[in-house]
Amino acid sequence: MVTINDVSRRAGVSRATVSRVIADNGYVSDEKRKLIEAAIAELGYRPNTMARGLRSNRSDIFGAVVVDVSSPFYAQMVGGIQKGAKLAGKSVLSASGHALKDDEAHAILELLDRACDGLILYLENTLAPDVVEMIRKSGVPVVTIGGNECPAATAKIHIDNFGGARDAMRHVLAQGHRAIAYLSGGLMYRDTHERLRGMAAALGEHGLSLDDIFIEHGDFDERFGVEGTKRLLKSRRPLTAIFAGDDDVAAGALYALKQAGKRVPEDISLVGFDDNFHARHLTPGLTTVRQPVDEIGRLAARLLSQIVVGEPLESNEVTVPTQLVIRESVGRPARQKSNRETIELAR
Amino acid sequence: MVTINDVSRRAGVSRATVSRVIADNGYVSDEKRKLIEAAIAELGYRPNTMARGLRSNRSDIFGAVVVDVSSPFYAQMVGGIQKGAKLAGKSVLSASGHALKDDEAHAILELLDRACDGLILYLENTLAPDVVEMIRKSGVPVVTIGGNECPAATAKIHIDNFGGARDAMRHVLAQGHRAIAYLSGGLMYRDTHERLRGMAAALGEHGLSLDDIFIEHGDFDERFGVEGTKRLLKSRRPLTAIFAGDDDVAAGALYALKQAGKRVPEDISLVGFDDNFHARHLTPGLTTVRQPVDEIGRLAARLLSQIVVGEPLESNEVTVPTQLVIRESVGRPARQKSNRETIELAR
DNA sequence: GTGAAAGCGCTAACAT
DNA sequence: ATGTTAGCGCTTTCAC
Numbered sequence: 001m002v003t004i005n006d007v008s009r010r011a012g013v014s015r016a017t018v019s020r021v022i023a024d025n026g027y028v029s030d031e032k033r034k035l036i037e038a039a040i041a042e043l044g045y046r047p048n049t050m051a052r053g054l055r056s057n058r059s060d061i062f063g064a065v066v067v068d069v070s071s072p073f074y075a076q077m078v079g080g081i082q083k084g085a086k087l088a089g090k091s092v093l094s095a096s097g098h099a100l101k102d103d104e105a106h107a108i109l110e111l112l113d114r115a116c117d118g119l120i121l122y123l124e125n126t127l128a129p130d131v132v133e134m135i136r137k138s139g140v141p142v143v144t145i146g147g148n149e150c151p152a153a154t155a156k157i158h159i160d161n162f163g164g165a166r167d168a169m170r171h172v173l174a175q176g177h178r179a180i181a182y183l184s185g186g187l188m189y190r191d192t193h194e195r196l197r198g199m200a201a202a203l204g205e206h207g208l209s210l211d212d213i214f215i216e217h218g219d220f221d222e223r224f225g226v227e228g229t230k231r232l233l234k235s236r237r238p239l240t241a242i243f244a245g246d247d248d249v250a251a252g253a254l255y256a257l258k259q260a261g262k263r264v265p266e267d268i269s270l271v272g273f274d275d276n277f278h279a280r281h282l283t284p285g286l287t288t289v290r291q292p293v294d295e296i297g298r299l300a301a302r303l304l305s306q307i308v309v310g311e312p313l314e315s316n317e318v319t320v321p322t323q324l325v326i327r328e329s330v331g332r333p334a335r336q337k338s339n340r341e342t343i344e345l346a347r
Numbered sequence: 348m349v350t351i352n353d354v355s356r357r358a359g360v361s362r363a364t365v366s367r368v369i370a371d372n373g374y375v376s377d378e379k380r381k382l383i384e385a386a387i388a389e390l391g392y393r394p395n396t397m398a399r400g401l402r403s404n405r406s407d408i409f410g411a412v413v414v415d416v417s418s419p420f421y422a423q424m425v426g427g428i429q430k431g432a433k434l435a436g437k438s439v440l441s442a443s444g445h446a447l448k449d450d451e452a453h454a455i456l457e458l459l460d461r462a463c464d465g466l467i468l469y470l471e472n473t474l475a476p477d478v479v480e481m482i483r484k485s486g487v488p489v490v491t492i493g494g495n496e497c498p499a500a501t502a503k504i505h506i507d508n509f510g511g512a513r514d515a516m517r518h519v520l521a522q523g524h525r526a527i528a529y530l531s532g533g534l535m536y537r538d539t540h541e542r543l544r545g546m547a548a549a550l551g552e553h554g555l556s557l558d559d560i561f562i563e564h565g566d567f568d569e570r571f572g573v574e575g576t577k578r579l580l581k582s583r584r585p586l587t588a589i590f591a592g593d594d595d596v597a598a599g600a601l602y603a604l605k606q607a608g609k610r611v612p613e614d615i616s617l618v619g620f621d622d623n624f625h626a627r628h629l630t631p632g633l634t635t636v637r638q639p640v641d642e643i644g645r646l647a648a649r650l651l652s653q654i655v656v657g658e659p660l661e662s663n664e665v666t667v668p669t670q671l672v673i674r675e676s677v678g679r680p681a682r683q684k685s686n687r688e689t690i691e692l693a694r
Numbered sequence: 695g696t697g698a699a700a701g702c703g704c705t706a707a708c709a710t
Numbered sequence: 711a712t713g714t715t716a717g718c719g720c721t722t723t724c725a726c
Contacts, residue, residue: 014697017722026722027695049460050406051719053397054702061440061461070426070641072419072624078419082443091457093408093440096429108439113396114408142718251628258630277419281598283630301669350703366705373706374711398703401718594723 002045017245021153053115061110062304065104066095066122072277073293074122079143080297081120088305091119099124103132112138118304120297122329123148141307143300148191155303155316161191164289164322168243168271170286171324173206177241177269177333179187179272180213183228183253185220185245192217192245195273199243220245225252232258241269247276249284254329265331275325285327296320327334349392357386369394400462404649410440410452410458410557410652413469420640424492425670428467433654439462446471452478459485465651468642470495471536471558488654490647494537501662502650504643508538511543511636513667515590515618518634518671520553522545522587524616524680527560530575530600532567532592539564539592542620546590567592580607587680588616593621597633599678612678632674643667 008015013032020026021036028036039045052061062085064143066074072286074096082092097104106121108131112120119142120134126149127135135142141154172180180197185192200210214237218224229247233238242257244250250272257264263303264270264284272279275290299320306313351369355362361380367373368383375383381686386392400406409432421443429439440458444451448476451470453476458466466482466489475497482489488501519527529546532539547557561584565571572591576599579586589604591597595621602610611617611631619626620635646667653660 001719004721005719015720016695016697016722020696023721028698029695032696042710044458046456048401048462048719050397050400050404052721054395054401054704057397057718059397068426069429069678070423072422073423075419075425076417078422082416090438091461093438095438096426109393113393114438115395115397133440187712278625278628281625281628304434330674348700348703352703361704362704363711363714367712370705379712395703398718399705401720402703404718599697640722 001071001146002043004045007036007045009041010211016124017134026300027245031288045111048165057115058117058187059115060090061114061116062090062118062120062301063108063114063116064120065097065107065133066123067099067124068096069094070234073274073291076277077293077297077334078124080299081301082297084298084305087303088308090301090305092301097123097125101125101128109134112140117308118139120141120145120300120304121148121150121153122146123150126150127152138146141304143304143307145300146292146297154307155313156299156318157265157303158317158319159191159291160195160319160322161196164273164324165195167198167322168268168273168287168289169199169202169204169325171326172243172269172271172330173202173208173243175241175269175330175332177275178208178212179238180241180243181232181237181239181332182213182215182243183225183232183245183249184215184217184243185249186197186217192211194312214239218249220248222248222252222255225249225254227252228255229253229256230260233262241271241330242272244272245273245278247274247288248273250288250329253277254282264329267334269330269333271330275323278329280327282329284329287327287330288325290323290325292323301318313347348395349390351392351394353390354383354386354392357390363452363625366627382452389434391619398653404462405464406462408436408461408463409437409465409467409648410455410461410463411439411467411469412444412454412458413441414471415443416441417443419623420638423624424469424640424644426470427641427646428605428648430641430654431645431648432517435655437648437652439648442529444470444472448472448475451657456481459487463487464655467492467496467647467651468497468500468595469493470497471687473497474499479690490651490652490654492643492647501654503648503658503665504647505664505666506538506638507645507666507669508541508544509548509669510619511638512542514545514634514669514671515634516546516549517552519588519590519616519618519677520549520555520674522588522616522677522679525555525559526587526680527586527590528579528584529560529562529589529590530572530579530585530596531562531564533564561586565592565596567595569595569599569602572601573603574599574602576600580609582603586615588677590618590620592620594619594621594626594633594635597635597676598625598629601629601633612673614681616677616680622670624670629676631676634674635672635676636668637672639667639670 008018095107122145135152143155144153145157147158272286272288279286442454455654469492482499492504494505619635621634625635665679
């Protein structure tokens with residue numbers, strides 16, 4: 001193994017000077033720098049990250065915890081984090097929290113043990129005080145995504161769930177829908193509350209409130225989409241539009257609607273949330289609210305880099321906008337259409 | 348910071364004994380072990396991974412290079428790797444090779460620098476000799492997935508592209524299709540060749556060869572699916588079935604077919620490859636060949652763990668089967684159907 | 695600007 | 711079964 005000693009000997013300088021060159025700090029004369037760089041190249045020297053880390057207590061690794069690295073949504077987020085980290089010369093160690101308090105805590109401790117230079121956390125549970133304390137003691141900066149409680153966060157990225165849900169509801173209301181159901185995520189999630197607020201805001205603009213739509217709570221998965229929709233259908237509730245908690249729920253809902261012989265959007269309109277990977281592959285293309293996951297990941301890594309190098313942040317709390325993506329799953333309500341048809345026939 | 352010294356003092360033993368307890372090797376009396384474990388718990392001691400790594404030249408990290416960590420297909424694979432690694436007490440540092448020789452080499456060197464205990468590689472290019480040399484010199488074991496050339500591989504996982512393509516073609520032929528097009532991936536990929544061989548095998552069973560189907564080569568993406576299909580349609584070639592290079596290509600093809608007013612599978616049948624995330628969300632559900640990515644990832648991590656601990660492998664070369672997933676995108680060829688209809692009408 | 699020296703926290707060979 | 715000892719490769723004072 002080629003060590004810094006070999007390089008220093010070859011270049012005829014001390015190890016300290018070599019160290020200054022590879023870490024790019026401190027003063028080194030151009031002459032010696034050239035010598036050292038030549039020696040490094042000739043010997044094919046690669047600094048030992050462990051030794052550097054032990055000595056300097058840095059690792060050039062950012063740790064990231066998301067719900068599930070293998071799901072498309074979070075994979076894209078991690079991808080964004082990696083891109084952002086790369087710009088700062090950092091690698092990313094990612095772990096899944098599985099929306100479970102224990103797994104999340106484990107993942108964080110693990111990353112802390114690895115001497116991460118910073119942590120990016122997308123959690124679904126409030127951190128236990130002892131974990132918060134460990135983060136604090138370690139002095140590792142933290143950027144949270146999604147606003148789930150981590151008092152140790154140095155910076156927070158919020159996603160505009162409020163605005164997204166409001167815009168989506170506005171769109172649906174503007175099409176004339178009033179008989180609306182919402183297959184919502186659970187009330188334990190902050191996102192759920194924000195989205196409900198957003199919907200309420202849009203409803204309010206039409207003199208309506210959440211009481212005027214039908215809300216059912218369940219998981220953010222396809223099964224809930226299928227089951228919830230079946231229940232809605234069975235209830236014979238007059239319904240012209242369904243909001244799904246996310247695109248997975250929407251996929252399930254779409255499936256159940258088709259099974260029941262309902263056409264989307266002719267018979268019933270459907271809205272998702274996330275603009276997940278499959279949203280545009282559904283038939284009809286799903287109208288949904290895009291969360292710019294890749295950008296969010298990059299932003300998180302950028303903020304963390306800034307914090308690490310001590311660069312002042314413009315703000316330590318930023319809200320990332322969401323965007324309504326209009327495809328083909330929302331139309332005008334069936335009843336209204338039949339009215340028009342009636343009128344047309346009457347002519 | 349709590350160090351091993353603090354623990355040894357508190358427990359009244361030497362550092363070496365503490366080390367034996369935390370590394371779980373060597374003999375330690377129950378009595379002292381209890382003492383040490385108590386001291387560790389009381390002090391909240393966490394071993395310093397950098398120091399351990401520097402000294403022992405292990406990191407408990409597996410490095411993984413795949414084409415793109417943020418794409419659903421590879422994200423699932425990385426997820427599988429993480430699950431498998433966790434069983435062996437390892438974390439996973441993942442990086443994207445982007446199917447580019449340079450990026451792949453960079454990623455590997457980076458992971459080598461991080462003193463990974465092992466490498467899992469899904470590459471698209473043959474490794475440059477100097478990179479292979481670096482891997483060799485480092486002594487880090489390598490498991491490759493997909494069979495792309497890495498002479499330094501300790502174990503190789505192949506995916507049965509041959510069997511998958513053969514089974515898919517058999518299925519299509521069995522439905523009566525003979526006018527078939529294949530929107531294939533590029534010939535620079537080993538997968539492409541294997542799949543062509545598989546198709547040829549199935550065709551041979553019917554006295555046909557690859558010359559009897561129409562093959563066009565392009566990228567593994569949706570755009571090629573759209574463009575390729577448009578060209579096929581414009582060529583007015585009589586066609587009853589399209590094979591897509593993968594599910595992305597299939598999604599594009601499906602889109603183009605719908606645009607052209609063709610019904611799938613009534614007018615034309617469609618087959619994908621991968622059983623990617625969106626395959627079952629397409630309408631009709633895509634008949635495709637499943638690559639068990641999660642299992643492959645887990646297997647890779649398991650093999651690597653075995654190699655690391657020196658456990659003998661059953662075989663250092665394993666082929667993972669693929670599986671034909673039959674959904675709704677393949678039917679009997681249109682012409683044949685009309686024949687039947689004619690017959691039925693004639694009765 | 696550069697070098698000498700002192701460890702960072704841990705493990706492993708050796709001794710007992 | 712346990713302790714002693716000698717570093718792993720690097721960075722960072724502190725002199726000069």
